[in-house]
Amino acid sequence: MKFRDGMWLPIEGKRTEYAEDIYTITKRPDGRALSLLCPTKHVRSRGDTLNLPTVTLDLEAVFDGVISVEVTHWSGAANKGPHFDLFPDGKPQDDASISVSDKGTTIASGSVSATIHPDQHTFDIRFHATDGSKHLTSLLNRSVGFAYGPAPSTPIQLDDMRNFDHYVFTQTTLGVGETVHGLGERFGAFNKVGQSVTLWNSDGGTSSEQAYKNVSFWLSNRGYGVFIDTPDKVDLEVGSERSCRVQTSVKGQRLKWYLIYGPSPKEVLYKYTTLTGRAGRVPAWSFGLWLSTSFTTSYDEKTVSSFLEGMATRDIPVEVFHYDCFWLKAFHWCDFVFDTEMFPEPSNMISRLKSSGLVKKICVWTNPYLGQASPVFKMAAEKGYLLRRKNGDIWQTDLWQAGMGIVDFTNPEATKWFVSCMETLFDTGVSAIKTDFGERIPVDDVQWFDPSVDPSKMHNYYSFVYNKAVYEALQKRHGKCEAVVFARASTAGCQRFPLQWGGDCESTPEAMAESLRGGLSLGLCGFSFWSVDIGGFEGYPSPWIYKRWVAFGLLTSHSRLHGSNSYRVPWTIDNDDQGEQSCAKTLARWTALKARLMPYLYAQAAEAIAGGLPLSVRAMCLEFPEDPTSWYLDRQFMLGSKLLVAPVFEETGDVEFYLPEGRWTNFFTGEVKSGPRWVKEKHDFDTLPFYVRENTVLVLGKEGERRTVYNYLEDVEVRLYHATTGAEAQLVDSDGNEKGRLKIDTNSSVIGQDLLQGNSSIQIIS
Template sequence: MKFRDGQWLAAEGVHAEYAEEVYRISPTPSGKGVSLLCPTKKILRRGDVLNLSTLTIDIEPAFDGVLSVETTHWQGALRRGPNFDLFPAGQPEVDSQVTKTDKGTTLSAGSLSATVSRKDHTFDISFHSTDGKKRLTALQNRSVGLAYTPAPTTPMQTNDMRDIKHYIFTQTTISVGESIHGLGERFGPFNKVGQTVSLWNADGGTSSDQAYKNVSFWLSSRGYGLFVDTPDRVELEIGSERCCRTQTSVEGQRLKWYIIYGPTPREILQKYSILTGTPGSVPAWSFGLWLSTSFTTSYDEETVNSFLSGMKARDIPVEVFHFDCFWLKAFQWCDFEFDSDMFPDPKGQIARLKAEGTVKKVCVWTNPYLGQASPIFAEAVEKGYLLKRKNGDVFQWDLWQTGMGIVDFTNPAACDWFVSCLNKLFDIGVDCIKTDFGERIPSNDVAWHDLAVDPKRMHNYYAFIYNKLVYEALQARYGPNEAVLFARSATAGSQRFPLTWGGDCESTPEAMAESIRGGLSLGLSGFSFWSVDIGGFEGYPDPWIYKRWVAWGLLCSHSRLHGSNSYRVPWTVDDDDASPEGCSATLAKWTHLKARLMPYLFAQAQESTRNGIPLSLRAMCIEFPDDPTAWTLDRQFMVGNNLLVTPIFEEDDTVQFYLPAGKWTNFFTGEVKAGPGWFTETHSFATLPLYVREGTLLVLGKEGEKRTVYDYTEDVEVRSYFVKEGSKAVLVDGEGKEKVVLEVKGGEIVGKNELKGECVFTVVE
């Protein structure tokens, strides 16, 4: 939200007041921080303290390298929930101190400090590394304030605030050349400078400024991150109100955020994961190919069987089969009952699918809504499971499902009921759940079961409690590391409940690029695992688009074929072209490659979850933070630490990509290129720019391996790419536990004797 009309004028209908000086500095109640009393005009004489507002800014140490900053206008305002679940693994101790020098008062939390200028009648708070070597950002003149809209003509009007909105805002400086990234799964420009961003979950597809997954955290190329600690709507003007500042505003009386010093993106994300939670682990089988029925297509048991037998006949292993919406009866979504007309024996069908070996796991689509045509709607109303309006009516509308209600997860009884429905699905053989929707949660004229929650704060937070409930139900049934979601909505902390996919994209190259930008941004928001609708969701993909999407889609952490009103089995896309360049052969090729990559992928997944970094799509700036070009790259990504991938967007088979400094080896041909530099190549559908980083020990499954789950220490191929002393590869078992460490010492690979079977060692250089 913009509060000014240019640099000099207030926006129409807005009255804003700014902290003009730091009048007094005192300890915070904890005794560890500093509390700043900041009047909204300069206090030059005794009478200036009357008839004006003040802002209190409390700066507290959180843990090493992290400070919290909370700005408050009226301290008596209620602190209503829900609140983010911070420090889920416990808050680390912090070595903090307050010092005073001729420059001002400095609060230090380990490696990060904030200095409040000691100059009279000034407002200037600088955030910097404690050693003084790195200036990060600052709150300067007229950068912290409050605003009213509509603008009152006299302070007397604020005795009735029912028709006046009140905002708190801060403006952190944007330095020359600084770029801002993250803020959830955003499909627009990768660098957010120049954008207006509203953090408010919405079902808007992948081709707008709306997002399914709004995360109130951004990461700066200058070596810091900033997490806004509220699930409420957050409005950001990132160089778009003042070009040199990021403005953060919320409606209310308080605004709290945490500033996180890295200085590297890895360190920032690791500290952010301490604050909001590390990503959950996922089982090895989930990395295999997922095949969906698609959305509004017609299907029954015979259709499902034909899909799976067709995939098997074309040598395309399917790990998970997904039943989308119409496993349920029309108008009854989502009451968890298979449509008996189409699926008279779902338990038997699932058992037969698994016994035949054409698929190992089964997933079904759900959402947290209930159409009134469902036989259980009346029971849900009677027992208070659904969200209500303020007058006591159940909240209903005809958007999506006729007369649908929304499950009220603030009601423990509703949660128990929802889990009991899930357990019935688990009883018939369902292994994982696609938790769709959860974005269009109303914030006006609603009353939650828990009357203490603020409906506006519940809008984004609903995604957290919805996915948490389903994820924990899966954990309770299948074990802590066997739970898998396929979620669309998310907010800060949702990385704890993997995994997510990128929502409704079109079947175009432009939508491929949008989706990649979304995945990169989400990865810079603390999420390790991400997927996409391969081939695009909306429309009918041309064969070339489908094949190009397959290639990079199988190099995402997770890979799913899914569409809207058309199937995504390959033979329906190109009239069953059986040539080596056909859709079926292309899908088989990339599915087999992912299977061979599993020793590398699954080991990298463990590191990703420990450190709160993305497995894939991993932005280039995470691996190469000192390369300015890496911060601009939004059409390529890393898979783990060592593999670089560039999707192809052109029908003429050409692609341009960037290689950072060092030697890079083409995975397919062994050709070596030296970076830094830009390169152009032409590729068949069987390849794309897949380059291996210098110094890599890459462990692959044996030639011809097509399974996702196997012994990653047996019959493997170990490739050396310009390795040096200390080059290392960690191998894990199917549960993610470290089993073998290969390391180059004295020119030899130490640890290879711990490998089993017939292993192949190849030097590629």
């Protein structure tokens, strides 16, 4: 939302008022907050205080390294919910202090402080490290205020605010060379400076400025992040209105955000996820290959069995089979009832599949909508389980499903009913749920069951209550650490309900790159686990892009083959080519590699959860924040903290990637390259740039391992990559329990070898 026409003029149709003075500074009695009264003109006499709007700016020390900033125009405005569920694991103790000197008034929250200029006529608030070592950002002249649209010609017109929109905004300064990242799963440029970003969940695919997962958090390369504390629509001008500022605006009377100081990006994410929550542990089996029926394809039990048998004969283990939409009857989506014409005995069918040994787990597609044709619709409408219009009608639309209604999760009884539907699916043998949709939640002419909620805030927040209900139902049935959702829509806090996938992408190399950028941005918002539709969702992938996507997709935390109107089993892509570079052979090799990586991956997953970090895809800047280049790298990523992956986007196999400082060893060939430098390589379909960071102790499953769940301490291969004193690797079992660590001591010996079982070996790579 832009409010200015260049630097000097107001934009047509808007009137803007800026905080000009800091007239009074009031210390809260507990010593943890300051309240600033800020008139919108300089006050030089008593008469200047009349007919003059003010803005109140509250600064609070929240916990070490975190200060909140809240701007309010009219404090009497209702602050309706929903509100983000903050500090789900408890609030840390704060270390607050307030001091006054000739430099101004300073509020400190442990390692971060805000200093207010001593001259009341100089609007200047500086955020900095408490020890004075680093300046972060500032609120300067004309950086805090409110706006009306349309512009009123007289204050009398504001007697009836129904005719006006009211906005509150802040503008934090951008330093020279500063970059901004995150804001959810964004598919455009990785560095957001220069972009206008609207945080509003939309079903727009990956090739647009819209996003399924809008998260009101951004990370700066200057060692801090900002979390905007509202699920409502947020408009950001990231160096796109004033090129030296990030403008944040919301419709309403108040705006609150938290400034989070690291100084490292990992520390910023740890503190951000202290506020909003961290991912739950996902089971080891979920890291295996997921195979889907695809979206609009026709299938029955025979089709499913043929897919799984075909994968088995090609040495491609499938851990999870996913039934997409048409397990349900057409026009009935989503009443949670199997289409009995196609699947007359769903429980027996699932039991047969599992007992065959071809697959271990079953997932089904769901959404929070209900088509009018389903007999369940009438019951849900009568009981008040569906969202209503203001006149009492059920809110319905023909977009997606004819006459569909939307489950109203603000009604506790509706949530109980929805969960009971999940439990019925679990009774049939379902182990995981794909929670699709949840983005197009209406805000006009709607009345939620809970009258205290703001429909606009419910739009994004709906994804939280939707995924929470399903995730907790899975936990209750299968166990706290066995729950897996496969979610598309998300907002801040949804990282607590893993996992998320990247949405509808085309079957092109450009879409693969878009998806990667989306995953990188989402990972910088505290989401530990992420997946993508291997091969692309829309269209028919050519064999080469399918194979390149397989290599990429099997090195993300979770790996699923899924398409729209075509199958994604490999033999349908290349007419069942039998060559060594065929789709089937390529998929088998990369699936086997991921199985071998599981001792490393599952240990890294535990570390990612604890730190609020992405497992994969992890932006390079998280591991190499002091390297300026790392903040611009969006065609490669880290798999955990030790492995670098650069997907190939060219049919020729040509790829260019960046190696940060240090020695890097090619996982496949053992060749060593030193960084920092750019590297060009050419790859067939059985390799890609896959490099191991120096000083790595890498634990792998045995050669030829095909399973995802096995004993991660038995018959393992331990590789030491230029490992020196102190290098270590965490050892976990297949339940995620830490069993100890392997560590290099001062004599270059490996401590902890007694934890290894069977014919485990240690190999020195140098």
